[in-house]
Amino acid sequence: MNMGKEMKYEYREVKCPWCDHVFMWNKNGGEGLIIHMYRLKETGKYVEEAKCPKCEMKMLVLDKIFEGIDIDDDRIEHILTESVIL
Numbered sequence: 686m687n688m689g690k691e692m693k694y695e696y697r698e699v700k701c702p703w704c705d706h707v708f709m710w711n712k713n714g715g716e717g718l719i720i721h722m723y724r725l726k727e728t729g730k731y732v733e734e735a736k737c738p739k740c741e742m743k744m745l746v747l748d749k750i751f752e753g754i755d756i757d758d759d760r761i762e763h764i765l766t767e768s769v770i771l
């Protein structure tokens with residue numbers, strides 16, 4: 686392993702729930718600032734949003750769970766953008 690200590694990016698595999706495509710998702714990617722807009726009702730933890738490079742559908746990525754889930758999943762609470770403190 687020669688990855689270097691400066692892990693600015695964290696990649697993991699995510700499976701698209703819509704088309705079953707498996708892709709490498711960059712946890713800290715996107716347009717710089719991550720704005721959390723979704724939260725797991727059960728734990729209150731924020732969840733990250735990902736976009737499938739194949740079908741371009743959005744999904745949410747849960748910690749340690751391979752397959753992404755629907756943004757409108759019952760377990761997810763939507764947070765208004767206005768209430769997000771930057």
Ligand SMILES: [Zn+2]
Binds near residue numbers: 701705738741
């Ligand atoms: Zn897909």
